[in-house]
Amino acid sequence: MTAHQSLNNKIVVITGAGSGLGRELAKAFCAAGAVVVGVGRTISKVEETAALITEGSFEPYALDVSDFLQVKDCFDSVVKKHGRIDILFNNAAVYPKINFLEETAEQWGSAVAINLSGVANCSKVVLPGMINQDYGRIFNVSSWAHLGPIANSAVYSCTKGAVHSLTKAIAADLAHLNKNIEVHEWIPGHLNTQMSDYTGIEPSLSASWAVEIALKPDSPSKSCIYEQNWEWKPPKSLKQKIKAKLFFWR
Numbered sequence: 001m002t003a004h005q006s007l008n009n010k011i012v013v014i015t016g017a018g019s020g021l022g023r024e025l026a027k028a029f030c031a032a033g034a035v036v037v038g039v040g041r042t043i044s045k046v047e048e049t050a051a052l053i054t055e056g057s058f059e060p061y062a063l064d065v066s067d068f069l070q071v072k073d074c075f076d077s078v079v080k081k082h083g084r085i086d087i088l089f090n091n092a093a094v095y096p097k098i099n100f101l102e103e104t105a106e107q108w109g110s111a112v113a114i115n116l117s118g119v120a121n122c123s124k125v126v127l128p129g130m131i132n133q134d135y136g137r138i139f140n141v142s143s144w145a146h147l148g149p150i151a152n153s154a155v156y157s158c159t160k161g162a163v164h165s166l167t168k169a170i171a172a173d174l175a176h177l178n179k180n181i182e183v184h185e186w187i188p189g190h191l192n193t194q195m196s197d198y199t200g201i202e203p204s205l206s207a208s209w210a211v212e213i214a215l216k217p218d219s220p221s222k223s224c225i226y227e228q229n230w231e232w233k234p235p236k237s238l239k240q241k242i243k244a245k246l247f248f249w250r
Contacts, residue, residue, distance in 0.1 A: 006215050008033035011082045013075070015065050015122060016092030018045030020193035021141070021203045023052070025089055028207035029214075030056025037078050037085075039063035040092070065092045065118030066110075068125075075125045084133055087214060088126050089186075090119040091141045093159075100154040108155050115159035116166070123170055127181070131174075136181040137214060139226075140167045143187055164225075171223030186213065186226045 012029045016022035017038030026038045026049050035057045040046040043062035050060045063074045078085055093115045096107055119140050130136025145153060146161025167185040174181055188209065190200035209229035225232045 010034045010086040011037065011078065011084055012087040013037045013039065013078065013085055014089045014091055015039050015118065017049050018042055021188065021191055021206060022091045023049045024203040024207035025091060025210055026058055027053055028211050030058050032211050035082065037061060039074060065122055066113035068121045071121045071125050079129055085126050085129060086135060087137045088122060089139050089141065089210065090122055092118050093141070095156045097152045099152050103155065111155040112159055115156065116162045119163055119166060130181050131177060131179055134180050138183045139186045139210070140184070141188065142185045168223060180218065182222045184224055184226055186210065189228055
């Protein structure tokens with residue numbers, strides 16, 4: 001089955017679609033046959049994305065993901081028009097490169113509101129519809145930044161660590177429903193965007209990986225970490241390795 005056949009007419013919402021990875025995600029999913037709803041704080045930037053898309057269906061919306069009521073109004077409009085939302089990529093994020101001692105409380109709060117509350121707001125609004133239709137995929141774009149924070153990255157690193165926990169927590173709260181809904185963390189890697197001073201992997205390549213993981217068969221765990229285009233699994237401890245060997249030889 002081709003990507004076009006699999007994603008044909010799926011309703012995909014991508015936040016932060018006005019630039020960088022979000023723009024490339026929009027282009028890739030449109031090319032794969034999905035109906036893409038791209039949202040961003042600055043409508044002119046999202047409309048620039050629309051102008052670059054030469055195939056498929058793309059709809060630009062202005063949206064501040066940190067505002068729950070805005071998210072609800074926007075997503076309700078999408079559902080009213082299309083009947084559903086199938087896939088959500090929580091991609092919107094900011095990276096204020098500022099020393100923690102110099103960062104104001106307002107700057108900190110604004111970044112947390114976008115990077116963490118934005119993910120929670122979009123997920124909270126989209127999930128009831130996914131539950132009702134017994135289908136949904138949420139991909140929270142994240143990184144390994146929280147494991148080894150560098151200078152001038154406090155709020156970004158902290159919020160990415162929180163997104164990791166939030167992803168697992170949402171999946172845990174959905175488990176008892178036994179619905180065909182998956183909530184994953186996706187770590188595309190160090191990307192050649194403004195956030196990384198234009199060094200690293202081309203966002204278009206990462207976007208192709210996103211299409212790949214969106215096409216993967218149902219995950220038994222319904223929640224995992226995808227790094228680039230493969231499922232990342234934590235390395236086993238020596239005790240776990242010995243235990244696995246013992247069970248294998250029984």
